[in-house]
Amino acid sequence: MASSARRKTNCSKCNKAAGIFTCRGCEKDFCYRHVAEHRQELNKHMEELTNNHDLFVQTIAEQEANPNCHPSIEKINTWEQKSIKKIHQAAKDAREELLKNLRGHRTQVANNLQQITEELNKARSEDDYVETDLNEWKEKLEKLRTDLAATQMLDLSQDEDARTLIPKIFVHKSSTDIFNRTLNDIQILEDGNLAVHGQTQQYAIVRGKNEYSSGQHRLYFQLERYQNMGGIFCGVVSKTMSVETLQDILNKLDLYEQNYGRRAFQNFYSANSTISDRIKQVSDHNYNDGYYNQTSTDSKFIPVCLTASVFMNKKNNKVELLINCDAKTICLTNEQTQQKQNCAVELNICPLPWQICFIAYSANDRIRISELNSVDNEQATLPARRRGIQPKKDRINRADELENNYME
Ligand SMILES: [Zn+2]
Ligand SMILES: [Zn+2]
Structure with a gap:
């Protein structure tokens, strides 16, 4: 202390030279009164840091508890609903198109059949037909039958390009840029x-x-x-x-x-x-x-x-x-x-x-x-006291450690 006074080292707070201590942390000098104040400041900062840390831990816990709260989940849900709507609409359109085609085809066949019906009725009532007529009607009926059967073969095809109806949704593997x-x-x-x-x-x-x-x-x-x-x-x-x-x-x-x-x-x-x-x-x-x-x-x-x-x-x-x-x-x-x-x-x-x-x-x-960077690698190279905040039970020890940083 005497040597400090000779070198005229003054307290960085009040500029008095009495009872000087040096803080190893900030390398500033403090008088007896202000060294305590400085300690309190450190404690306050420690408290703030601890609160921030605890809030951060809480944030992670909250996210873990409500994993569906991510904004992208909402996007996926919307995409799902929109896609389902699109599929329903596309299926409805396809059904209507198919039924319309079948109806048209059936009407065509029925009209042709009506013609034969009239010919048959006329021939029967007038008793005017021979083998060749019978064969002709038989052929006509057979043809109509295959025409009608053809509608059963009416097939569907799918667009191979899935993007045309529903663009696939996917999650980027990393949260970073590409x-x-x-x-x-x-x-x-x-x-x-x-x-x-x-x-x-x-x-x-x-x-x-x-x-x-x-x-x-x-x-x-x-x-x-x-x-x-x-x-x-x-x-x-x-x-x-x-x-x-x-x-x-x-x-x-x-x-x-x-x-x-x-x-x-x-x-x-x-x-x-x-x-x-x-x-x-x-x-x-x-x-x-x-x-x-x-x-x-x-x-x-x-x-x-x-x-x-x-x-x-x-x-x-x-x-x-x-x-x-x-x-x-x-x-x-x-x-x-x-x-x-x-x-x-x-x-x-x-x-x-x-x-x-x-x-x-x-x-x-x-x-x-x-x-994201791996934290483990970083910790290995950092000195112990920079590794972050100690668990609660160790906080007293940590405060002691801070106190030990003061020297006369
Ligand atoms: Zn200090
Ligand atoms: Zn002072």
Whole structure:
């Protein structure tokens, strides 16, 4: 304490030097009176955290108790009712059509029969017929009989394309996004969960289906195969960005790769340059077609994070893309190394809604959209006290632990 006083360390609350304690948590200094206050603040935060945690547990329990409360259940029910209605209507239409056909056919046969009936009656009353007449009527009757029998053979056929009557409903296996649009040599596979670059060395883009216009969204990707050439860019693109503009950007990136690619491989800065940097380098100074802001050096053609070789240092790496529409930022995190890349999004260049996008260069690069992140893996790397809130019976111990963080 004496040494603290000599160094003139004052309480961060009241600025007095007496009885100074240092909190290991926030590394601030407090006097005897305010150390207690600080402890109370911590307790209060702990209480809030605990309440939030308990509410969250409750939310999960409620969802478990009422699994049918999901908004999509309502959609499935509506689809079911509509489909049943459609089937009833289609069956009714088919029955009516069949009966109408049968009726028409029967009427035709009956009319023809009536003709024979009259001939028979006339011949019988006048007693005017010979063998050939009898044979003729017999043949006519036989023909009518087969005509009538033909209606029994009236068959149905079904439209092989099930979508024409009822489009099948299905649930996306994961709650995350799927790829659904491409430009240049990249292919979407496995119901939109996988994007695979073709055999060429050429920039190609794959875009997601979902549109993000508010809130925060966390997505996980796995680079199943990735070569250290040209880089892979991961980020968002405005839904409004035209195919022509995207094609132009890809062409310019190709041009950059042709001109500077080899140099970029050895130049750390260049290897990490953004899409904007690269396009700027290959564009002449008068280049301006609306999506490149000459006055701003950090303008983003497409707000993407660069997953350069230094960032993606291992194969099969998992990355998290945090899309924050409210803060107008995106952040890419390497799940393994926890390296992060932040990128501000300029709304005038990349207006909402956004869609996820990957821009890949190398042949056979594979990008997979992953399911939710596994919590177990994360816990293993976190120190014990960061693993979350302890069960209720341990809360006293936890408070002790907090107290032990104070030192003189
Ligand atoms: Zn503190
Ligand atoms: Zn104080």
